[in-house]
Structure formats: C-alpha cells, structure tokens
Amino acid sequence: MFTDLLRDNVMRNIVLVGFMGTGKTTVGRLIAEKTGMPLVDMDSMIVKRAGKSINEIFAEDGEPHFRLLERELVKELSARSDQIISTGGGIVLNPENIADFEETGLVVCLLADAGSVLERVRHDSARPLLAGDKEAKVIALLESRKPLYEAIAHKIDTSGRPSPAPTAQEIIDLYESNSR
Numbered sequence: 001m002f003t004d005l006l007r008d009n010v011m012r013n014i015v016l017v018g019f020m021g022t023g024k025t026t027v028g029r030l031i032a033e034k035t036g037m038p039l040v041d042m043d044s045m046i047v048k049r050a051g052k053s054i055n056e057i058f059a060e061d062g063e064p065h066f067r068l069l070e071r072e073l074v075k076e077l078s079a080r081s082d083q084i085i086s087t088g089g090g091i092v093l094n095p096e097n098i099a100d101f102e103e104t105g106l107v108v109c110l111l112a113d114a115g116s117v118l119e120r121v122r123h124d125s126a127r128p129l130l131a132g133d134k135e136a137k138v139i140a141l142l143e144s145r146k147p148l149y150e151a152i153a154h155k156i157d158t159s160g161r162p163s164p165a166p167t168a169q170e171i172i173d174l175y176e177s178n179s180r
C-alpha cells in the first residue's frame with residue numbers, strides 16, 4: 001500500500017534546476033504549454049508574494065532572507081503534485097531543497113557554459129548576484145556551484161542550443177519514460 005503510494009507520487013512534478021540563464025523559466029513555460037500542466041516559477045511567486053523585485057529583496061532584506069523565502073516555498077510546492085516548477089538558480093545551495101523536490105518529482109538540471117549563460121543574460125539586470133562585472137561574476141559563481149549542479153542525477157547541457165524547444169521535449173520524454 002505504502003509502496004503503491006510512493007510509486008504513484010514519485011514522478012508527479014517536473015522540477016527544473018540550474019544556474020542563472022540556463023533556461024529554467026523559458027523551458028518550464030514550454031513544458032507547461034505542451035503538457036497542460038501548470039507552471040510555478042519560484043522567482044516570480046516570491047516576487048508576487050513579497051510585493052517587490054528580487055533586486056529589492058536582496059537590497060532591503062538580504063540574501064539570507066531570500067533563501068528563507070525559497071526554502072518555505074520548496075516545502076509548500078514539494079507537498080503538491082502535477083506541476084512544472086522552475087526554481088531559482090540558487091536552489092541547490094541548500095541540499096534539503098533538492099531532497100524535498102526529489103520526494104515528489106523528477107528533478108532535472110539544465111547546464112550551460114559561461115559563454116552561453118553570458119549571451120542569455122547580457123541585457124538583463126534583474127539578477128542581483130550578477131550586478132557589476134557580469135562576466136567575472138558568472139565565471140566565479142558557476143565555478144563555485146559546479147559540484148552542486150553536477151550532483152543532480154538528470155542533467156541536460158544546453159550550451160550553444162539557440163532554441164529551448166528541444167530541451168523541453170527531452171524533459172517531457174524523460175518524464176513519460178519515468179512515469180511508465
């Protein structure tokens with residue numbers, strides 16, 4: 001009985017993790033469109049609930065407060081099923097977040113090399129951790145977080161892929177083969 005419940009629930013969510021600019025939001029949106037499952041973009045939900053931007057949360061309340069908001073939202077979302085969840089890039093910083101998501105979903109890590117990330121986030125100033133010398137920050141942060149992203153079992157390297165569509169389809173195929 002218990003194993004039946006576990007088996008029924010184990011692949012219910014699709015959770016996208018990865019560094020900034022790897023395409024979690026964009027690919028999540030496409031998967032939601034193709035499958036009809038609802039999308040929860042964690043950054044957008046945090047912004048909506050806080051009533052201020054991520055830049056404002058970091059500047060006014062500090063990064064530790066943002067990580068707490070993320071942690072609370074992970075607990076809430078991992079208790080639900082049948083959603084696509086696009087996480088923020090720093091979700092891997094707390095291993096409890098990944099453990100919780102793995103309980104009820106397929107966790108997929110999107111990877112991209114520094115050049116591809118820079119190309120994708122070049123004109124965007126909504127990411128406080130990349131303020132200032134964007135190139136230096138991407139290279140340093142990507143390097144320091146690499147082991148955390150590499151530790152995720154399912155990974156897709158999106159480097160040099162001009163379109164998010166093949167990545168979305170790959171994830172849908174993986175989800176379907178894991179749900180069978």
Ligand SMILES: Nc1ncnc2c1ncn2[C@@H]1O[C@H](COP(=O)(O)OP(=O)(O)OP(=O)(O)O)[C@@H](O)[C@H]1O
Pocket residue numbers: 018019020021022023024025026027043086087088089120121127158160161162163164167
């Ligand atoms: N192959 C690709 N896959 C996904 N996104 C791509 C790809 N090529 C270019 N992009 C573009 O990269 C940009 C950044 O993607 P997106 O905002 O989805 O990243 P993210 O992983 O959600 O970042 P963050 O962690 O900061 O929320 C988007 O404008 C998207 O259109």
Ligand SMILES: O=C(O)C1=C[C@@H](O)[C@@H](O)[C@H](O)C1
Pocket residue numbers: 019020043054087088089090091126127128129
């Ligand atoms: O990689 C990170 O630490 C972040 C990524 C974004 O998605 C946002 O969650 C925020 O800008 C922090």
Ligand SMILES: [Mg+2]
Pocket residue numbers: 024025026043086087088
């Ligand atoms: Mg995003």
